[in-house]
Amino acid sequence: MKPTQSTLSWEIEQRPIYSNNSKLTGYKAIFRNDNDKLLNVAKTSYTPTNNQRFLEVVEKMHEITGFPIQTYDEFEGGKKVLAFLECTEPIKVCGYDFKDYMIIGNSHDSSTGFFMGNSSKMIRCSNRFSKIFRQLQVHHTKNHDVKIDGLLRYFETYMHERKELYIKMARMHTAKIDSSIKKALVERLTSGRRSAMNEEGKLGIAELSPRKRNLIENINTSIERECFDLGDTAFGLLQGITHHTTHIRKNKEEVFGNVLGGAARINEEAFRFCEALI
Numbered sequence: 001m002k003p004t005q006s007t008l009s010w011e012i013e014q015r016p017i018y019s020n021n022s023k024l025t026g027y028k029a030i031f032r033n034d035n036d037k038l039l040n041v042a043k044t045s046y047t048p049t050n051n052q053r054f055l056e057v058v059e060k061m062h063e064i065t066g067f068p069i070q071t072y073d074e075f076e077g078g079k080k081v082l083a084f085l086e087c088t089e090p091i092k093v094c095g096y097d098f099k100d101y102m103i104i105g106n107s108h109d110s111s112t113g114f115f116m117g118n119s120s121k122m123i124r125c126s127n128r129f130s131k132i133f134r135q136l137q138v139h140h141t142k143n144h145d146v147k148i149d150g151l152l153r154y155f156e157t158y159m160h161e162r163k164e165l166y167i168k169m170a171r172m173h174t175a176k177i178d179s180s181i182k183k184a185l186v187e188r189l190t191s192g193r194r195s196a197m198n199e200e201g202k203l204g205i206a207e208l209s210p211r212k213r214n215l216i217e218n219i220n221t222s223i224e225r226e227c228f229d230l231g232d233t234a235f236g237l238l239q240g241i242t243h244h245t246t247h248i249r250k251n252k253e254e255v256f257g258n259v260l261g262g263a264a265r266i267n268e269e270a271f272r273f274c275e276a277l278i
Helices: 051-065 144-151 155-172 179-190 198-202 210-230 234-248 262-276
Strands: 012-019 022-032 038-043 069-075 080-086 091-093 096-107 114-122 127-138
Touching (some): 127 155, 127 262, 155 234
Antiparallel strands (some): 012 022, 022 038, 096 114
């Protein structure tokens, strides 16, 4: 993982947009104030959450939970900012220790609102899996600041969602799988218009490019490695994918815990696939 930071030392600035020396009505631009990077062009009705407010919420959640603030991170040059609070309550799944973190995040590019989730690391292998909880999101609307205050009262909801996540993983450990199920997941992750290889998913095995063949082999190697240790179960299958996204896949941009980006999308797709097996 890339080095992470102790805090966010910059702020956003909202500026008008000009065209032919005339102010463009109805829209504004959002920049970083340290390097002048453009983060967003939005309607004037868009109400962003600045970093100062974000840091206040993180500090308040730290006070409420007692969870130490582990680190802050940025994605896509600051379009999204993240904080990680280390969960002090130990947890095991199928006898295996997990270390996990509460995620608090915010976007400056309109892609998400203010959100919370969970990021876990399986101690035996350091495989990482993160999940944003839909119930704990606030969109950037006029009254969003009041709703963010409401999130601070939802610590019990977070703990419930975290518990449910691990209950599902434990149930996955009881769902037996065979080679056909492993193959089906790999095909889902590598085939079709949304795959990394685009239209190659429609071609036969003999026509696969060396790049895609190597991708499939790498995923299968991770799956077999984890299923050998954990058993031929949906849990082993999921850990095979998180092993691939954590240790093998070259991500365009890394973020602590694989919370965002391509690795996060792959992990989420694999989780939904394995969840369906239980």
